[in-house]
Amino acid sequence: LSLGVETLGGLLTKLVERNTTIPVRRSQIFSTADDNQTAVDIHVLQGERELARDNRTLGQFRLEGIPPAARGGPQIEVAFDIDANGIVNVSAKDLGTGKAQQITVTGTAQMGKEEIDRLLREAEAHAAEDRKRREEAETRNAADALAYQVGQRLRDAGDQLPVHEKARLEQLVGELQRVLKEGGDLVRIRTLADDLRQAATALDAARGRPQDKTPQGGNDVVDADFREVA
Numbered sequence: 001l002s003l004g005v006e007t008l009g010g011l012l013t014k015l016v017e018r019n020t021t022i023p024v025r026r027s028q029i030f031s032t033a034d035d036n037q038t039a040v041d042i043h044v045l046q047g048e049r050e051l052a053r054d055n056r057t058l059g060q061f062r063l064e065g066i067p068p069a070a071r072g073g074p075q076i077e078v079a080f081d082i083d084a085n086g087i088v089n090v091s092a093k094d095l096g097t098g099k100a101q102q103i104t105v106t107g108t109a110q111m112g113k114e115e116i117d118r119l120l121r122e123a124e125a126h127a128a129e130d131r132k133r134r135e136e137a138e139t140r141n142a143a144d145a146l147a148y149q150v151g152q153r154l155r156d157a158g159d160q161l162p163v164h165e166k167a168r169l170e171q172l173v174g175e176l177q178r179v180l181k182e183g184g185d186l187v188r189i190r191t192l193a194d195d196l197r198q199a200a201t202a203l204d205a206a207r208g209r210p211q212d213k214t215p216q217g218g219n220d221v222v223d224a225d226f227r228e229v230a
Contacts, residue, residue, distance in 0.1 A: 001116060003080055003088065006043035006052035008033050009137030015080050018048065022086060027079035029095075036068035040076055042092050044105060048123035050130035051137075063092040063101045071148065139186055143193045147176045150200050157203055165202045172196045 004014035047055030075095040091102035176192040
């Protein structure tokens with residue numbers, strides 16, 4: 001079965017796909033979900049479902065000592081190393097400081113064929129529902145990132161805007177953040193996000209540069225994925 005970690009929104013992000021030939025090493029760069037976050041919790045999972053809660057927990061560990069920074073700033077490399085015997089080492093390294101933490105996972109080979117087949121059938125049966133849930137989580141994540149980015153740009157360049165345009169942007173950022181916090185429906189979130197993207201063109205005109213793009217995936221760095229668990 002596939003191996004991965006839990007990321008923002010309770011999603012499973014796979015690093016090693018099912019039936020990958022071993023030995024193998026797979027890694028991906030993640031970042032923080034909150035400003036001034038100094039630790040991240042790595043939840044290691046095995047399975048084929050889209051949500052972390054529907055997969056098997058193999059282990060958890062914490063990487064501490066990350067220097068305080070704006071969210072999305074620190075670069076945390078998470079790596080899965082699997083040797084020829086199927087022993088899995090999972091590590092997390094802050095590329096800025098070199099600090100690292102790791103665990104060895106021994107339970108990946110304990111499931112029999114019948115159990116694996118059952119989990120695969122379960123994943124197939126829930127595939128459509130799982131895709132919908134992932135889409136919902138990714139929509140919320142993207143809207144949250146957009147509100148944060150526009151808020152940051154307002155603080156940097158808001159004084160260059162006419163008063164009414166600045167007020168409009170502040171109102172949209174606040175409204176989108178409120179709806180996200182309250183768990184509002186996706187239609188409302190998408191509408192507010194579209195309105196905010198359109199209004200944010202005023203910032204581009206004020207600063208005289210192309211519009212910043214909200215991360216949509218396919219990047220080397222997965223922005224704002226880990227949250228510190230108190």
